[in-house]
Amino acid sequence: MKVIIKKTTDEMSLAGAKIFAELICKKPNCILGLATGGTPVGLYKELIKMHKQDGLDFSKVTTFNLDEYLGLDGDHDQSYRYFMNDNLFNHVNIKKENTYVLNGVAADPQLFCDGYEMLIKAIGGIDLQLLGIGGNGHIAFNEPGSPRSSRTRIVDLTPETIAANSDGRFFSDPKDVPTQALSMGMATILDAKEILLIANKESKADAIVKTVEGPATEDVPASLLQAHSNTTVIIDEAAAAKLTKEYA
């Protein structure tokens, strides 16, 4: 794992966006894995700026999102499809038909998940996967205990994750948060050729020290990234506060 510590959240976002922009320039038809949550919003803003100011071209890019709430239609303002349209897709020249997000209202959700896996494989796999991290070390919606071998599937959300997503930023009432989601699995994520995990704020410091310096264990899903050959972690100083070793 390569760990890069930036002074501020803005610097973290810019450094992450540059990794995406470099790939898009080098491989215009790249396959990107994308994430939701508060953390990647700044990175998406930088990509939008690069598109508007420097002509960063998304016309041949394909994207796959990590997860979606079970039961939410893409028009629901808390769905991850809505989030992606709002925070990135509507502002760049990506073709909407090349943006894949799991369908939270699929008639047969598990069949939909199996098809998603097949599509990712058929298209050649994800070139660069963006990840945020939950306070308990979850990535996508792979909660602690998620098997290393897991693939896209229906998952239960922990009370901790439900609380984190209803703290006023997203849902206003925990009762409104779906209790299940569709999520790429750990094996799906680890298949990506390159992975970029970003984290900011003190509330992520515990999860980050366990991810980077703790043992690789399914109890801290993000720590399984230690076994991936091309993973970069970019964090701000607050999220790096509990690290004990020296990093760049």
Ligand code: GLP
């Ligand atoms: C949700 C998402 C994750 C995200 C996490 C952290 O659980 N499914 O993909 O990494 O929240 O979100 P935030 O960036 O808002 O802290």
